[in-house]
Every structure is written in C-alpha cells, then in structure tokens.
Amino acid sequence: MLTINVGVLLAVIVLLRLRRRTESRSRNDEKLTVIIVLALGVVIAPTPLGEGIGDFLGQLASGITDSSR
Template identity: 75%
Template sequence: MLTINVAVLLAVIVVWRLRRRTEARSRVDERLTVVIVLALGVVIAPTPAGQGILHKIEELASGVTRGSR
C-alpha cells in the first residue's frame, strides 16, 4: 500500500507550478497557486516543523522591528 503525505504532495505541486514561466500564467492560474500555497501552510502549521518556521519568522520580524527604531 502506498501512502502519500499531503504536505509533501502540496509542496511538490507548488514547486512544479512556480517553475513555470511567469508570462504563461493567467490570473486564474496565479490564484490557484495562492490557494495551494495557503493549503500547504494550513497543513504544515500544526506540525513541529511548522512551529519551528513560525518561531524563526517571529525572530526575524522582531529583529526588523528593533532595527527600524
């Protein structure tokens, strides 16, 4: 039996879609890519990897905020 991790499948789809030429994309195609990326974020968010990414982004944001003062 073959099992596919949904997060890995969505990541592969995102990479595949982003490799296409920008000029060849329609607005509908761009919106679909955004929806897929958002779905990937929702799938990854509760995982330990997602929490680690969130922590790094929070550190980066606080560093930028302190640097702009």
C-alpha cells in the same frame, strides 16, 4: 501499503507550478497557485516544522522591529 503525505504532495505541486514561465500564466492560474500555497501553509502550520518556521519568522520580525528603533 503506499501512503502519501499531503504536505509533501502540495509542496511538489507548488514547485512544479512555480517552475512554469510567468508570461504563460493566466489570472485564474495565479489564483489557483495562491490557494494551493495557502493550503500548504495550513497543512504545515501545526507540525513541528511549521512551528519552527513560525518561531524563526517571529524572531526575525522582532529583530527587524528592534533594529529600527
């Protein structure tokens, strides 16, 4: 039986959509890309990878905040 990971499928769709030329995109096309990226974020967020990315970004943000003081 073949199973498809939804996160991997969304990541492939995002990569394919971002490879297209910027000039040929319509406003609706850009909105659809944003919705797909948000869906990918929701799918990845509860996984260990998503939590690791969230921790890394949190540390990066706190490091930037601390360096500006």
